[in-house]
Amino acid sequence: MITIQKKGNLVIVAIIGEFTLADYHEFEQQVLYKSHFDGKANLLFDWRDMLDYTVDVAWEEIKFMRDHGSEFNRVAVVTNDEWQTWGTWVFNLFVSANVAVFHNYEEAEEWVSENE
Incomplete structure (x- = not known):
């Protein structure tokens, strides 16, 4: 399930x-x-409660970031999972945004919201 x-x-x-x-x-x-409609966006991904993802999601993410990776300022990912952390660094190869991984949600939200 996703919430946005x-x-x-x-x-x-x-x-x-x-x-x-x-x-x-x-x-x-x-x-x-x-x-x-609003120019470059900042993204905050909260993956703390994500249990799994399908292979087709991983492929779509790569395609999306290849096509739209320059449209973001900052991307913060909140996770405690080592594989998700590793995946975030792979994701970073496809974007020109500042990407960071956090274990603490409040720290991530503060960082991703800086300079708005």
Whole structure:
């Protein structure tokens, strides 16, 4: 399940349980809408409650970031999982944004919201 909130130029995406392709498409629509109308967006991914994701989600993420990676200022990922941390650094190869991984949600939100 996915939840998406918008606070100014910040898009907060939380995943609970399995991250499915339908969830990813909802994310794409929301973020593309946000960046298209309001300029560059900042993203905050909360993956603390994500249990798993499907292979097609990983492939879509690579394609999305390749096509839209220059449309973001900052991307913060909140996770305690080593594989998700590693995946974030791979994700970083496809974007020109500042990308950081956090274990603490409040620290991530503060960092990603700086200079707004």
